[in-house]
Amino acid sequence: MHPHREGIMEFRKTTLSNGMAIVGEINPAAQSAAVGFFVRTGSRDETPQINGVSHFLEHMLFKGNDRLSALEVNEAFDRTGAKFNAFTSEENTVYYAAVLPRFLAEVTELWTELLRPALRQSDFDMEKNVILEEIAMYKDTPHFDVMDKCRALHFGDHPCGASVLGTNESIIGLTSEAMRGYFDLRYSPNNIVAACCGNLDFEATCELIERQCGDWKATEAARPLSYFGGTFQKHREERANLVREHICMMSAGMGMQDQRRFAMSLLATIVGDDTGSLYFWELVDPAIAETAVMQAEAMDGVGAMYSYIRCSPKDAPRAGEIVRHIFEDLASTGITQAELETARNKVLSALTIKSEQPMGRLVNLGFNWVYSREYRSVADDIASIRAITVDDVNSLIGEFDLRSFTSYSIAPEDAAAAT
Amino acid sequence: MANKLDKHVLKNGMVILGEPMPGVGSAAFDFLVPCGSAMLPEGRCGAAAVIQDWIFRGAGERNSRQLIDALDGLGLHRSTSVSTYHLGLGAALEASNLSAALELYADVIRRPRLEVDQFELSRQLAVHEVIGLDDDPRQKVMVRLYEQFYPEPFGRPGIGKLDDLEALRPLDAATIVERTFDPAGTIFSVAGKYDFDAVCRQMERLFEGTGGKGRPEITPGSAGQRYLHVPHAGAQVHIGLVTKAPPITSQRYYDINVAVSVLSGGMSSRLFTEVREKRGLCYAVGARYSTLKHMAGISCYAGTTPEKAQETIDVIRDEFNRLWEGITQDELERAKVGLESSLIMQSESSSARASGIASDYFLLGRVRSLDEIKEKLEVTSVKSVTECLAENRFKDYTLVTIGPRKIEWE
Numbered sequence: 001m002h003p004h005r006e007g008i009m010e011f012r013k014t015t016l017s018n019g020m021a022i023v024g025e026i027n028p029a030a031q032s033a034a035v036g037f038f039v040r041t042g043s044r045d046e047t048p049q050i051n052g053v054s055h056f057l058e059h060m061l062f063k064g065n066d067r068l069s070a071l072e073v074n075e076a077f078d079r080t081g082a083k084f085n086a087f088t089s090e091e092n093t094v095y096y097a098a099v100l101p102r103f104l105a106e107v108t109e110l111w112t113e114l115l116r117p118a119l120r121q122s123d124f125d126m127e128k129n130v131i132l133e134e135i136a137m138y139k140d141t142p143h144f145d146v147m148d149k150c151r152a153l154h155f156g157d158h159p160c161g162a163s164v165l166g167t168n169e170s171i172i173g174l175t176s177e178a179m180r181g182y183f184d185l186r187y188s189p190n191n192i193v194a195a196c197c198g199n200l201d202f203e204a205t206c207e208l209i210e211r212q213c214g215d216w217k218a219t220e221a222a223r224p225l226s227y228f229g230g231t232f233q234k235h236r237e238e239r240a241n242l243v244r245e246h247i248c249m250m251s252a253g254m255g256m257q258d259q260r261r262f263a264m265s266l267l268a269t270i271v272g273d274d275t276g277s278l279y280f281w282e283l284v285d286p287a288i289a290e291t292a293v294m295q296a297e298a299m300d301g302v303g304a305m306y307s308y309i310r311c312s313p314k315d316a317p318r319a320g321e322i323v324r325h326i327f328e329d330l331a332s333t334g335i336t337q338a339e340l341e342t343a344r345n346k347v348l349s350a351l352t353i354k355s356e357q358p359m360g361r362l363v364n365l366g367f368n369w370v371y372s373r374e375y376r377s378v379a380d381d382i383a384s385i386r387a388i389t390v391d392d393v394n395s396l397i398g399e400f401d402l403r404s405f406t407s408y409s410i411a412p413e414d415a416a417a418a419t
Numbered sequence: 420m421a422n423k424l425d426k427h428v429l430k431n432g433m434v435i436l437g438e439p440m441p442g443v444g445s446a447a448f449d450f451l452v453p454c455g456s457a458m459l460p461e462g463r464c465g466a467a468a469v470i471q472d473w474i475f476r477g478a479g480e481r482n483s484r485q486l487i488d489a490l491d492g493l494g495l496h497r498s499t500s501v502s503t504y505h506l507g508l509g510a511a512l513e514a515s516n517l518s519a520a521l522e523l524y525a526d527v528i529r530r531p532r533l534e535v536d537q538f539e540l541s542r543q544l545a546v547h548e549v550i551g552l553d554d555d556p557r558q559k560v561m562v563r564l565y566e567q568f569y570p571e572p573f574g575r576p577g578i579g580k581l582d583d584l585e586a587l588r589p590l591d592a593a594t595i596v597e598r599t600f601d602p603a604g605t606i607f608s609v610a611g612k613y614d615f616d617a618v619c620r621q622m623e624r625l626f627e628g629t630g631g632k633g634r635p636e637i638t639p640g641s642a643g644q645r646y647l648h649v650p651h652a653g654a655q656v657h658i659g660l661v662t663k664a665p666p667i668t669s670q671r672y673y674d675i676n677v678a679v680s681v682l683s684g685g686m687s688s689r690l691f692t693e694v695r696e697k698r699g700l701c702y703a704v705g706a707r708y709s710t711l712k713h714m715a716g717i718s719c720y721a722g723t724t725p726e727k728a729q730e731t732i733d734v735i736r737d738e739f740n741r742l743w744e745g746i747t748q749d750e751l752e753r754a755k756v757g758l759e760s761s762l763i764m765q766s767e768s769s770s771a772r773a774s775g776i777a778s779d780y781f782l783l784g785r786v787r788s789l790d791e792i793k794e795k796l797e798v799t800s801v802k803s804v805t806e807c808l809a810e811n812r813f814k815d816y817t818l819v820t821i822g823p824r825k826i827e828w829e
Contacts, residue, residue: 029442031763062686070696071687078685078753081760100760129699137702137722139654142554241652243553276491285476285483287543290551310551338488345494349513353445353496357767 011375012202016210018218019190023369024202025361025377033104033198034358035205036096037111038366040193041186043166044090044159044300045223050174052166053182055088056131060179061095061114062086063123070123073114082107083359090151090160091223091300092370098359101199105208108196112212115187124176132172135165142239142246142410143291143308150248150408151304153235158228160302189213191221195366198358225301227255229404236409245316245411246308249323252400253296253303256371261298262384263392264305264400268296269343270335270393271326271402272307276342278330279307282322288315300371305402313411320407327402334394347385351378422766422789424776425615431630432603435622436776436786438610440769446611447511447769448521449777450528453634454506454599456575465579466587466595467501468545469538471508473592475499476537479526483537486523493520498770501577503569503711504781506599511770514612518621525625528600538589546584556657556821557703559649561720564659567643568716568817574642603630608777611769639714642817646828649821656728656822660735661718662813667710667782673795674807679708679717680754681746681804682738687753689738694721700731712782717813725824732826736816743808751801758796762789 012024042054063070077084077097084097084107095114097107138144148163155161166174194213196205229252254260272279272294279292289311297304311319354360355378368376376384425437459466475490476483490497493516498509508528512520552559566574609618651657664679665671683690683706694704706719719739723731746754765771766789779786818828 031767032760071692074685074687074692074696075749075753078687078757081753081756081758083760083764098764100763126696126699130695130702133655133700133723133727134702136654136724137557140556140657140722244547244551246554273491275497276487280487281484284544285540287540287547290544290547310554312547312550342488342491345492346496347494349445349494349511349516350496352513353511353769356443356445356769357764359764 009377011377013375014206016189016214018214018216020192020194020209020213020216021369022194022206022209023365023375024196024200024205025365026200026202027198027358030198030358032098032358033101033196033200034096034098034362035104035108035111035194035196036094036362036366037115038193038195038370039093039187040091040191040223040370041093041221042089042091043162043164045186046162046182049170050178050182051162051170052131052164053174053179054093055164055166056127056171056174057179057183058086058088058093059127059131060119060124061117063117063120063127065113065116065118068113073110076110077107080107088164090162090164094366096362104200105204108205108208109212112209115192115213119176119180119183121176124179128171131165132168135168135171138165142242143310146246146248146408146410147306147308149410150250150406153233153408154230154250154304154406155228156231158226158302160228160299185219186221188219188221189216190218193366193369195362195369197361197365223300227302230304230406232404232406234407236411238411238413240413242410242412244310245313245409246310247316247319247407247409249307249405249407251305251402251405253305254298254400255301255303256298256367257301258298259384260392260396261296261303263388263396264296264298264303266340266343266347266385266388267335267393267396268294268305269346270339271330273343273346278326282326283309283319288322289319305400316409316411324403330397331401331403334397335390337390340388340390340393344385344388348382351381424786424788427619429602429623429626431626431628432633433622433626433630434606434780435619436606436608436780437613437615437618438772438776439613440611440772443611443769444514445511445769446514446517446609446613447509447773448517448607448609449507449509449773450524451505451507451606451777451781452528452600453504453604454595455502455504456577457503457572457637458599458635459595462583463587463591463595464575464583465545465549466592467506468548468577468579469541469584469587469592470596471499471501471506472541472544473533473538474527474531474596476541477532477534479530481526489523490520495520503573509770509774517613518617521621521625529626531596533589533593533596535589538592542584542587545579546581549579549581549584552578556651556653557720557722560657560659560819560821561718563647563649564661564718564817564819567647567819568661569714570642571640572637573639573711573714601631601633602626602628603633606777606780608773610772610776645816646818648825649819650823651821652823654724655722656725656820656824656826658721658723658728658732659718659819660732660816661716662739662816664708664715664717665807665811666713666715668713671807671811673799674804675811676708676758677751677754677796677799677804678742678746678808679706680757681750682706682742683719684754684757690719690735693738694731694734698730698734700727700734704735710782725822728820728822728824729826732818739813739816743812745805745808746801748801751799751804755796755799759793762792
């Protein structure tokens with residue numbers, strides 16, 4: 001595995017006096033460039049009364065500032081041909097764009113303008129409808145819904161159980177004043193990392209960001225961190241409009257700051273990759289479940305292992321038994337060298353392929369800085385993954401016991417009659 | 420962004436295409452095998468979905484587990500798909516494993532074991548996928564939409580039909596493999612880091628032997644209903660709408676792409692602005708152009724709560740209808756730069772290029788260079804796009820809704 005283009009990629013960083021960090025990975029051979037603003041805020045930083053505000057606020061940024069209307073914002077982005085968007089998770093709100101190099105400055109400037117939004121009442125009222133439609137859409141997407149429900153059950157009172165979208169009730173009850181208050185506290189420059197990748201001029205990008213953001217005042221945008229392994233409760237819900245059973249299971253994992261997260265992701269690949277994994281051979285290959293996957297998610301100071309399984313309701317008890325059996329086997333005998341090597345090859349090639357585009361690098365670059373104030377090149381990640389041994393993975397299995405899990409299923413009504 | 424094209428035709432007629440990409444460490448390849456949903460015999464809809472799983476359950480010297488282990492051991496990321504014309508067998512991987520991967524794929528394509536007990540498992544998985552579509556109304560509405568819109572057999576769902584899948588027997592599927600896995604009708608493409616001479620030598624050895632008759636011609640039959648409603652007690656009404664457009668083989672291909680971009684390319688596009696920004700009717704709304712060889716359509720998806728469904732579809736139809744009145748210079752410029760950016764960013768992805776050159780070759784009989792596409796986009800004008808829309812004024816729409824409420828439609 002050759003970390004391609006290595007040697008001509010250069011890492012640069014600087015911090016503005018108000019605390020905003022700027023990091024860049026410059027690659028003059030790239031055809032495009034990408035820029036992102038990573039705000040360290042998400043549903044875990046909300047109170048129950050304003051649940052969903054981070055995500056709603058993300059939508060509101062696109063409505064413009066004092067100078068630009070929503071339509072003008074959209075036109076300004078589209079004039080650059082940018083592939084741009086934003087996403088909100090439990091703990092991050094990320095605004096990004098991939099563009100041809102000649103448009104990078106224009107798009108970066110636009111984001112810096114939008115990061116100081118007008119939050120107009122009329123836009124707020126209109127966008128509330130869109131958020132409610134988004135909530136409705138995910139209700140009709142059971143594989144998403146079951147993960148959201150399971151996460152809430154797994155984390156219980158821990159802040160990571162808060163839903164990103166919020167509920168109909170919390171969104172309807174939300175005011176623009178409450179959103180403004182949340183914005184003022186969380187969108188502080190010392191709580192934002194600007195990251196850029198690809199074919200770009202780092203000094204010029206920094207000058208632009210400093211000119212635009214240099215006078216933003218810093219606040220105390222704190223986030224108390226606490227580790228939590230899960231409630232390990234079980235819940236099953238029936239719905240009239242479903243035909244399959246959707247099952248989510250979650251167990252304890254470690255945070256982004258813990259370097260063992262690479263071993264954790266190899267373990268998830270061994271157990272639940274979509275091909276050749278333990279789940280694949282025990283559940284998908286024998287046609288007991290049509291989907292059975294596991295993923296490791298490392299978050300801020302906490303983490304989780306997720307499984308998602310979709311099958312017929314009559315096969316669900318059997319699928320559950322098989323999964324428990326897999327977890328028991330792992331706890332007693334661990335993984336094999338061959339399993340580790342296969343998983344390693346898969347993870348390394350996915351990393352190589354993803355890293356070939358600036359957009360693929362941007363999220364890694366940004367998150368490494370958000371969580372750890374650390375730069376990791378593709379070569380660093382490859383080296384970390386290469387160094388993992390069977391013992392490393394087996395000791396994780398001992399420490400983060402897969403057998404203790406939370407589970408949530410949503411199933412058709414009258415499942416006994418269904419096939 | 421000058422790109423180079425490698426091309427070679429094997430003795431048996433199989434076409435080998437390549438696009439080298441400087442500076443990448445990966446390679447991606449695609450086999451387009453003429454076993455798509457439209458190529459299947461009557462009453463066998465979904466056979467290709469079964470076959471795409473079955474052929475990986477043991478091939479050549481390897482049983483199912485040995486084969487999957489060997490593929491996984493190469494760190495290979497498989498992408499298998501059933502489209503109208505093809506069973507697409509693609510993969511992306513680290514370039515030094517390319518040759519080993521081609522050996523395995525040659526086994527899968529030429530020497531699949533096709534064991535009877537494995538067939539039943541593949542068939543069951545395909546049946547479960549079709550049943551499971553009911554839990555994914557967003558996807559289901561588009562599957563039903565194309566089924567209604569395109570004349571038989573072009574609208575057949577790749578995922579299959581339940582009755583046909585229930586009736587499918589191993590011998591039926593094996594016969595289809597034997598008949599359609601024909602090197603003479605197969606296109607192979609590779610992009611990224613590779614040695615073309617070495618690839619051609621290897622492919623000549625792996626796929627030697629005579630080809631069959633190539634691709635049969637398909638005669639289009641009749642299309643489906645103009646409005647189909649599928650009751651579903653969900654939170655939203657899922658709306659799919661489609662109308663005819665000039666295909667890729669038409670002179671108007673670039674004009675129509677610009678027009679669709681004006682309609683739904685970016686966030687300043689007409690649908691996003693009118694449906695979401697001004698009226699807050701939907702979260703998800705968007706239109707896209709998709710083309711077969713001699714037919715194409717512009718389709719639109721929107722999801723909205725039942726009380727807003729009628730207004731949503733009315734606004735969408737109005738936007739389609741008023742497109743022929745013309746576009747502005749600003750809209751044209753935004754559409755062009757958006758399409759050009761997509762093109763250049765695609766050129767950084769080996770998977771995107773491998774599938775791009777193969778599909779060009781199939782649809783047009785040649786591969787367009789990125790420069791050619793860029794130039795043709797560049798010469799589109801307000802006048803040419805407006806003329807194109809006047810010539811191809813949208814008249815007939817096919818509509819499918821899934822949800823708790825029907826809507827008024829003509």
